[in-house]
Amino acid sequence: MEYVVRPNRTLRTSLLSFTAVAVLLAATACGSSDSGASSATGLNPPDLKAQSKLGKTEDQVNLVAWAGYVEDGSNDPKVDWVSDFEMQTGCQVNSKVAASSDEMVKLMKTGQYDAVSASGDASLRLIASGDAAPVNTSLVPNYKDVFSGLKNGAWNSVDGKMYGIPHGRGANLLMYNTQKVTPAPTSWSAVFDDAPKHKGHVTAYDSPIYIADAALYLKATKPELKIKNPYALDQKQFDAAVALLKKQSGNVGEYWSDYLKEISAFKSGDSVVGTTWQVIANLAQDEGAKVKAFVPKEGSTGWSDTWMISAKAKHPNCAYKWMDWIISPKVNAQVAEYFGEAPANSKACTETSDKSFCDTFHAADESYWKNIAFWNTPIEQCLDGRTDVKCVPYAKWVQAWTEIKG
Template structure:
């Protein structure tokens, strides 16, 4: 996840380093099913109006989301916010969704840029409060596909303001992988053709990628949502990944290593992000990246307000600021994601940025199953079985990698 047209690898690395430590972000299959999950969060109320700002706001964020010029003098959207609102920004960079959840439980922070796995947990535990979107004027310009998602709402009540989104793509070396793949079969059923040169994202949430493939190729399994797997479905996904493991050359979590591997030929096919594909091509590697015919997993982040926020008025000011057109454009380019605000695309420095990242293409995003947290309560609405919770995904991932 990263930034402005990637002029240098060094600049990109500064932003991505911590993000790649995160294990999970965003949603279920169709983006509109929170009621089906049976999730019953505490009865918390969103404010009906804002009061006087409190002079400061304490934020938890991914690296690259709260930039004040200290990392790069040219990258600063915090200073103007402080001048305009009088709210001094104090931010803590989190390295994982688990860390975000733990920090939010302390009650010391006002808002968090939660990914989908964290957001669902924060809603269920009552650590995140519902938001009154009417108090966030820029919310009206957020793309519809980011509103009322399984990962940021319950029964039509939003629990945050969407920040941006990205897809997990299939990248391949155009000279060594022929014919051009159209399916995730290239890294699963056909992976033996590229034995030792297949790469995959190093995270338990990658089990969902296998489930997504099985949803299309083994319909008898009945997978509806790659994050809602009963034991039989889960075992099938794990078995597929164990078979894949024999052909894996490297699991990537450091995106610079993925770029290097594709440049050297050590990797010729595997999962990636758009920003990584851009950088890899910029480095001279002959690669293409796309969403295969089965669709893809992906991530979406949401700014959520703590139920214990000591500075809620400044928090709301921040929520509106970070998704304002100019700032959202800056963040999206710096971070390497599609912006959430539909007016941001007119303000990106790279006029092709939003086309590359499919920002306004809702048809594209309908094929993305955003990351979500697997829980025993099946997210696809089934009540006759229990689904495998995320802790078991973590255990299985260790077994898959051997």
């Protein structure tokens, strides 16, 4: 990777749990009878109120997080942003690494945890079910410096009400072997319509959410389908995406979820073209693979994580202190470099050890992120605002993915 603080072996191993985000379930709770105003997406979350002011901090805070987000020096003595937080606030941090978004949702439903670093596929479920409370952003001073593109997203807000504090973001890129894939691709057609050119050497992300990648491609190439949002697919649109992926499967050599295996496959030539993350592309290049990665002309899917507070939080004041701490410039820079993602705080870019880090990860390039469709949870109420049809919920995506892979 092109920055100074590189993921160590412990983090590389622990980060495999992040890739288990593929194990997702559908949003089954879509609000209750005491819901507030209806949102444009069809979500009617319970009418919960955000905390109005901070009180005395409690003695602890219980967090659910992705590996690499809550580091206290136990994985690497040089990587610790928890100890200073504990000293400054008196809040003892207790954290549990979750292996999937589904696990995060289940843990938050127990009421034993105060906050969670939810990805877009989990955050919508937590909002809809009332397990996540709205946040009072005025109680998080560092929120003012969060990049505008991370505020009021479809995955972390409803009707303009924020349900979390943005942590960071990343894009799902197209990576190719520069020696074996010529001319250089410009489109996702390299892994769909043109996939037979590299039969057996195409790779794809192993997750039902990858159906959205096919939908994104069809949005651009099959305008007659009228796809507006790759996570809001009616039955006809969904069937078209599934059909495209079934056709693609005959050319796929490997579906990846372990990013170390993807690096190895590109180094050996077993894979020559497919989806990737920026952190994977950088590591692959560092290890000698002749690869390039980019956002194709159709745009791309991506992910954005948000710290959300439990509606049942027993330590809400410490939770608010944590949310402000984790997006403070210096700490947010440390997390971003350690994990390999674009930071949420605009001032974090002056704190990174590699001064080109934010350029590499397009942290401040909002025009770049406008072409990224961040992961969200498909539900029957179409996320694109349509009310004349029902969209295919995520449970059906899971079933279809099994069929696609055969």
